Amino acid sequence: MLIDPATAAGIADGSVTLAFRRWDRPRMRPGGTQRTAAGVVRIDSVDEVDPDSLTEDDAVQSGVRSLAELHRLLDRRPGAHVYRLRVGPAGPDPRVELREQATLSADERRAVDARLDRWDAAARGGRGRGRCSR
Incomplete structure (x- = not known):
């Protein structure tokens, strides 16, 4: 609605x-x-x-x-x-409050990047093309 x-x-x-x-x-x-x-x-x-x-x-x-x-x-x-x-x-x-609080520490950012890199690597072996940039 x-x-x-x-x-x-x-x-x-x-x-x-x-x-x-x-x-x-x-x-x-x-x-x-x-x-x-x-x-x-x-x-x-x-x-x-x-x-x-x-x-x-x-x-x-x-x-x-x-x-x-x-x-x-x-x-x-x-x-x-x-x-x-x-x-x-x-x-x-x-979501407004969450958006205002949403900051990642350097360690959290590295963990997210590592996970995305693993997904990109798996996708390249299959049908995906991976991330373009960060």
């Missing part, structure tokens, strides 16, 4: 609590998560709904200006069913 940056930011700050998708079958499950630019999004529930039962409040909770706009967005996509996903923030993307 793609979540645009503005919607992801709304989920992170709590102003967006619903998402609607048109799918042939559910593509997300309750308890699942998705990483976005604004952090991790938690999927609390996934329920099939009748598009005619949607309300202005549903549109507002999904970060859309109006019910007409929500219907327009749903009608742009193929899919036999409309699903309401209750969503919430699940915290920051853990």
